[in-house]
Amino acid sequence: MAGHYTTASRRRIQEFLRNNCDRTVTVADIAFHLKETGNEVNLTTIYRYLDKLSGEGSVIKYAAEKGSQAAYQYVENGKKCDEHLHLQCVRCGCVIHLDCEFMGEISKHVKQDHGFTLQCRKSVLYGTCQKCTQRQKDS
Amino acid sequence: MAGHYTTASRRRIQEFLRNNCDRTVTVADIAFHLKETGNEVNLTTIYRYLDKLSGEGSVIKYAAEKGSQAAYQYVENGKKCDEHLHLQCVRCGCVIHLDCEFMGEISKHVKQDHGFTLQCRKSVLYGTCQKCTQRQKDS
DNA sequence: ATAATTGCAAACACTTTGCACCTGT
DNA sequence: ACAGGTGCAAAGTGTTTGCAATTAT
Numbered sequence: 001m002a003g004h005y006t007t008a009s010r011r012r013i014q015e016f017l018r019n020n021c022d023r024t025v026t027v028a029d030i031a032f033h034l035k036e037t038g039n040e041v042n043l044t045t046i047y048r049y050l051d052k053l054s055g056e057g058s059v060i061k062y063a064a065e066k067g068s069q070a071a072y073q074y075v076e077n078g079k080k081c082d083e084h085l086h087l088q089c090v091r092c093g094c095v096i097h098l099d100c101e102f103m104g105e106i107s108k109h110v111k112q113d114h115g116f117t118l119q120c121r122k123s124v125l126y127g128t129c130q131k132c133t134q135r136q137k138d139s
Numbered sequence: 140m141a142g143h144y145t146t147a148s149r150r151r152i153q154e155f156l157r158n159n160c161d162r163t164v165t166v167a168d169i170a171f172h173l174k175e176t177g178n179e180v181n182l183t184t185i186y187r188y189l190d191k192l193s194g195e196g197s198v199i200k201y202a203a204e205k206g207s208q209a210a211y212q213y214v215e216n217g218k219k220c221d222e223h224l225h226l227q228c229v230r231c232g233c234v235i236h237l238d239c240e241f242m243g244e245i246s247k248h249v250k251q252d253h254g255f256t257l258q259c260r261k262s263v264l265y266g267t268c269q270k271c272t273q274r275q276k277d278s
Numbered sequence: 279a280t281a282a283t284t285g286c287a288a289a290c291a292c293t294t295t296g297c298a299c300c301t302g303t
Numbered sequence: 304a305c306a307g308g309t310g311c312a313a314a315g316t317g318t319t320t321g322c323a324a325t326t327a328t
Contacts, residue, residue: 009284044318047318068316087255102248116266118226119229146302181311209292
């Protein structure tokens with residue numbers, strides 16, 4: 001496999017991304033985790049690797065989502081994230097893949113009634129997930 | 140009306156926002172427009188005023204939407220932008236309010252099938268509008 | 279051997295803040 | 304008169320870049 005070395009740092013970054021594929025993480029999250037586990041990695045390195053992964057399509061980059069930080073999410077192999085929308089909880093950060101039959105109806109409606117061609121990759125719907133809605137009620 | 144002075148700069152900023160209520164604009168856009176029309180206003184002033192309007196709810200602020208700049212959109216009086224999603228064209232920047240009956244179905248589905256409570260205010264669906272899709276085909 | 283990756287420091291871009299001065303009411 | 308608005312310069316944040324040193328293949 002040309003043009004791609006495997007290093008310890010990259011393996012650790014990727015591992016962290018994979019372990020958090022149900023939510024988005026920031027560069028700071030990654031850096032913090034690595035430092036905490038005794039393997040500090042320079043921020044620049046993280047940025048560069050994420051850029052690379054994002055170019056390859058194995059992570060999605062959401063511009064400046066959390067406050068003013070960009071958010072990244074690992075795309076599980078085989079998930080066709082270009083074809084469905086994502087719901088993200090503003091409380092816990094978890095991401096739900098809207099990969100159900102209803103997705104087609106949304107695309108269709110938006111196209112037919114509004115002439116709009118959806119690009120799912122960059123679109124995120126915000127709100128609160130079930131757990132967090134429940135938690136909110138309890139408190 | 141306490142706590143609110145009307146100044147020439149603010150009037151001009153608001154006018155520009157209103158004239159562009161069908162798209163999002165950045166602080167740079169506003170500054171450029173004002174300068175061009177011979178009424179240069181300090182960036183700080185624009186930021187502060189937008190913050191204020193955004194607090195009042197008369198503009199929606201989308202964090203770092205265009206590149207790394209925040210995008211702002213004027214909310215027409217009476218538009219209940221909290222209750223419907225917005226579609227934004229990645230080419231021309233125009234914004235379509237999804238304030239049709241179908242909106243209810245989306246909320247309902249997302250709630251019933253995914254336990255997710257939508258927050259429309261911050262959610263934007265990206266894609267290409269009819270005009271731009273056409274333009275793309277032509278070229 | 280050599281192409282790719284890394285860390286550091288510096289540069290960048292956008293935004294925010296402190297403060298003295300000005301303006302609308 | 305005085306609450307509120309403005310501009311400037313400086314500080315803050317997150318991200319990117321150039322370069323020399325290091326490492327995986």
